[in-house]
Every structure is written in structure tokens, then in C-alpha cells.
Amino acid sequence: MAAGLNSRDTQAFYITTPIFYVNDVPHIGHAYTEVASDVLARWHRQRGEDTWLLTGTDEHGQKILRTAVANDTSPQAWADNLVESAWKPLLKTIDIHNDDFIRTTDERHEKAVTIFLQKLYDDGHIYSGEYEGYYCVGCEEYKQPDDLMDGTGDFVGQLVCKIHGRPIEILKEKNYFFRMSAFEQKLLDLYESQPDFVQPSSVRNEITQFVKQGLADLSISRSSFDWGIKVPWDESHVVYVWFDALLNYVTAIGYGVDDAQFQRRWPAVHIVGKDIARFHAVIWPAMLMAAGLEVPRAVFGHGWLLVGGEKMSKSKLTGIAPSEITDTFGVDAFRYYFLSAITFGQDGSFSWEDLSARYQAELANGFGNLASRVIAMVTRYFDGALPDVEPDEAILAIAKRVTAAADASIDRFAINEALGSIWELVDALNLYITENEPWALAKEPATRARLEVVLATAVRGLGTLAVLLSPVLTRATEKLWQAVGGVGALDAQPIDRAWEWTGGPAVTPLDGTLFPRIETTEEAPVA
Secondary structure, three states: OOOHHHHHHHOEEEEEEEEEEEEOOOHHHHHHHHHHHHHHHHHHHHOOOOEEEEEEEOOOHHHHHHHHHOOOOOOHHHHHHHHHHHHHHHHHHHOOOEEEEEEEEOHHHHHHHHHHHHHHHOOOOOEEEEEEEEOOOOEEEEHHHOOOOOOOHHOOOEEEOOOOOOOOOEEEEEEEEHHHHHHHHHHHHHHHHHOOOOOOOOHHHHHHHHHHHOOOOOOOOEEOOOOOOOOOOEEEEOHHHHHHHHHHHOOOOOOOOOOHHHHHHHOEEEEEEEHHHHHHHHHHHHHHHHHHHOOOOOEEEEEEEEEEOOOOOOOOOOOOOOOHHHHHHHHHHHHHHHHOOOEOOEEEEOOHHHHHHHHHHHHHHHHHHHHHHHHHHHHHHHHOOOOOOOOOOOHHHHHHHHHHHHHHHHOEEEEEEHHHHHHHHHHHHHHHHHHHHHHHOOHHHHHHHHHHHHHHHHHHHHHHHHHHHHOOOOOEEEEEEHHOOEEOOOOHOHHHHHHHOOEEEEOOOOOOOOOOOOOOOOOOOOO
């Protein structure tokens, strides 16, 4: 498979989220990226691969400096507070099992950035010069005219960034430049030889066209402020925040200081929002090429979460805190909803009404009720002792088919498709129970043997679902695993052979329902 996406050849899978700006608290757009990356990492771990999930925070740059000053504090104090009070707690709120958390103010990061930068300078990839252009502080990026539009409202008569809708600044500085233009053809060759390097295809086409228009050299230092990593050969400059931030993916795994760890982990799969795919698919591989390092295995630019037709944004008051959802619907529903309702790679609209409807129909009534009914019937008709009989082959065949389909979808980053395949087993089991009517079979001694097969088949299917859904429904599946008598740790079960799970001789009653019914008496907040 192109770009080495099927990591079973190497038994290693290194996946990263972007590192997030600490200028404000996280919203569900950030959490969406975290959950998607976490689900992919959990799935690969359960395939037995040497998996590593990295996330973290981006803490340098002019935007952070201005935010800190506006709040009458230092940028380091501002970052420390936000990381500990908001960004790290987010990971617990939505059950993220990350292996590392990198901060660009970490000493390990700053040291490795200077090593990388010095190498590029020594090898002739960096030179000094002057630059004047349109600069968006929100994006921390110089903008091309096509990236700007005429302002409206308070900004009439000004040019504003299309992403942030706020006025740009005209900057003129003496900076150091990275000879990115020298890598234009190499990048185009990369996109052609590895068509899966940038995904989905809509993002790949946009990136390819951007590079074909011609690459300019990249300004990689700033001298107008001092909140950043010092340029090692000229401390009057600090490293451009994006050049600094992109390097987190290698500094976190030992670049320049721990070769064994670096060789074990690199290259990575990067999960990013589509608005920053250009940085990851153009600037970042060019930097790596210049340093003589492998490019990433893949860059996947997912779509935006939209609220009222607009991208999720704190500045536009459309940012929703993850806890607003988890406090009502629970963590599992949060994780399931965003990964099943939205095609991963496309924009998706969030609404409280859709979340509530899917929770009731798919989780509470579909999956949760299935589990409750089956466990209750085994308890009632067999005192919890599972019959030792062979399950119906038809249901076992469906379990094998959906496992293979879901596994293949994960390799394509099609998380929503993987969930769709798994849900075929949920639906098949519900239909199987409806058609076989175990409550009727239990009334006649002559149909006792059939009752044993039906309920044994249903329990076998529930255990398979517990394994397949464990990367997404982290809490409900643990409850179900215990109820069906699963042997061993759930997250240690081979997910690509989920139907082979081992169970004990008995089931135990569920501790309540997997997805309690939620009564809403008033409209949920939308911002």
C-alpha cells in the first residue's frame, strides 16, 4: 500500500495530533481531532503493533505573547496555566490514551530544534534576507493575496484573513530564510509516487496545485518579538513558530539525542485539520528532506466541525466545550457521535438534535438495549451459566466479515465506515433475536436446545462487539466485557480477529444500562 499505511509490515505505528495553540481553552473541534487520532491508535495497538500516540501544545509565537500581555501575565505563565487547567484535563474528559504530551517550551524540544536548525544552516539550506508581506497573527503565517478578502462590519476598508476574518498586518523584517523553493520538484515527485501521502484526495489535489504554482523560500525567523526559541547562530532572532512547532513530531521521539528511539518510531502518520494541511504536506516534508530524514508516512487533513454553517471558533462564539456534551451524554456518546455521524475527511455539521437522536436510536436502543436483553435472558433462563454449544454459523460469518471490513477501513482512515461495518453486526444480532424469539423458545422443553444456541450465539456476538467497539466506546465496552465473561484485558484482545475472543463459563448482570435514557426538558445550548 502506498505511503506504508499498512503498518503490519513493520509492526510500528506512530500517530500524532497537531499541537494546539494555548491562546484559549479547547473546544469540540480540538476534541474531534484528539478522539479520531486516539481511536486509530487504540485500533493499531489492539492489532499488536508498536503504537505511539503523541499530542501536545504549541506555546511560542506572537499570538501567545499578545494574549499573555492582554491578560497581564507572562507568556510562560499563561501557557503553564492553560496546559494544566484546560488542555491536559481535556484528554481525561474524552478518554484519550496518549503515550506522550509535548510542549514547545519543553527543554527537550527547544534543544532538538536548535540541533535541527543548525544542521540546515551548516548545510546551506538557510540564508539571511528581507521580507515584506501580509501577516496574519491568528494563523502565524504570511498570506498571499488569494488568502485575503475585504473586511465587513468593524473591518470595512481593511484586508482580513479568510480563515480568521480579522485584519492582517503588513510586516517588513530582516529574517532568515529556508530554501524551500529548492524542494518544489521533489515534493511534486513525492505526491505522484505516493498518492496516499496526502489524504483525502480533495486535500491532496489542493496541495499539489499549490506547489505547482511555484514555491517561495520560507521566512523562518522573527526579530520583532522575543517569545520563541533563539536562533542558535543569531540570538537576536527567534524561530518562526510554525518551523518550531512542526519539529515537535521528531523532538518528542528523540531526534538528535536518542537515535534508537527515533529509529523505532519515525516516520509518523499526522492527523491534522485541513486548514493546516499545507504546513504539514509542503513545509514539513521539505524540512525533512533538507535534513536528510524520511518524510512522514501520511498526512491526513480532516474536515471542519461546523456550527450554524461556520467553522468551530471561540472568536466567533461557536466554540462548544467538550464537557457541555460529556456531562449530559457521556464520554462514549461524544466519541461515537463525531466519528460515526461525520465522514472522516469531510466537513460535518454539529447539532444537539442530531446528537440526541443518534444517542437514542443507535446507542441506547440499538446497542445498549441489545446487550441488556441478551444478558437478562441468559441470567433468567440459565442462571447466568452459558451453554457450551456452537453458535450459529450465519452470525459468526457476519462477525468475521464486519471485522475484516472495519479493519480495512481503519487502514484507509475511514473511521465512520469502520463503525458502519461494525453496526451491521449490531443490526444483525437485533434481527436474530427478533426472528428467533428466545422468550418463546424458553416456554417449551422441546425447544430448549435451540434456546441454548440462540443465546450462546448472541453472547458470542456481544463479545465480538465489545472488542470491535472498545477503541471508540471505551467505557460501555468494559462493562459489557465483564458481563459476557471476557477473559483477559479487553484492550489486549486481537481486534483483527475479534470473533475469537475467549469467555468464561458464565455471564453476570450488567451494572445498569450501557446507555441510560436521557430526558431533556429544555433546549441544549448551542454556544
